[in-house]
Amino acid sequence: MTRTVPAPLPPDFFDPDCPVPTVPVLGGKKWAWRILRCLEGGPRRFSELRVPLVGITAKVLTESLRSMEQDGVLERTEFAENPPRVEYALTPLGRTLLGPMDALCDWSRANLAELLAAREASERASELAER
Amino acid sequence: MTRTVPAPLPPDFFDPDCPVPTVPVLGGKKWAWRILRCLEGGPRRFSELRVPLVGITAKVLTESLRSMEQDGVLERTEFAENPPRVEYALTPLGRTLLGPMDALCDWSRANLAELLAAREASERASELAER
């Protein structure tokens, strides 16, 4: 007899010690994706990054950059110049993230219409249920 | 003369109306990834999902499933049986998400060691700075 139901999932289906979910881009990092994208074309200065990242505050940008630096996906270089200059650049590790990231962005672009339609449909359904 | 610096990024580098960042998996959805993974092999019942998703509470699982249903990546089917049965299954749209997701998971697995090393290194550096 063929099995029509899948085998039950064991409690250790996910390794409880697996730190994959702690990967920076998978966390609630609203800006990380965009920052990576901005650095794709080469190093950028702090104030240069603030231009495309419309709405970000200095604090949040600082925090995001610091945490990404800690994760080794980008590098902070301070120049002892005048006026002071700080540059942020992708590390080789950070650059390898661009591929998978592109895959997800492509998915978003391709399926966004369908996704938004699903959201609207469920909104309309819940409005009907209210009455 | 060749340009050694990249062109400046314009303020409209990102479309301000672009809702790509609102895509479910890109938000701070701690469990969405795992839920998708659990449904990869076929439909699952509510209590069946609680087994592999160690530590999730009924409330959070309900919320996650509902929001993913709204986004059209999974489907909720209620059977008027006894005892009541509810099944969750991936939609075609949800199934297309598995590919890009795998890419990111592969990246995590491949580069996790390097990432954790970078974190430790920066921790050690900050401890040195404290003294």
Added chain:
DNA sequence: CCCGCCGGTACCGTTGAAGTAACCGGCACC
């Protein structure tokens, strides 16, 4: 009559990311 199972809901507390506002030191320019 009471107990437990299924698939939740209600209420409330915690946490961490994000936002707001004010300020800083050093230097250049006027």
Added chain:
DNA sequence: GGTGCCGGTTACTTCAACGGTACCGGCGGG
């Protein structure tokens, strides 16, 4: 001597996700 820019820092607040506990209705079984 005042003003402004650069690259932040500090303190405070807001907000949504997450977590904990308790409880529910309908049913079947003992």
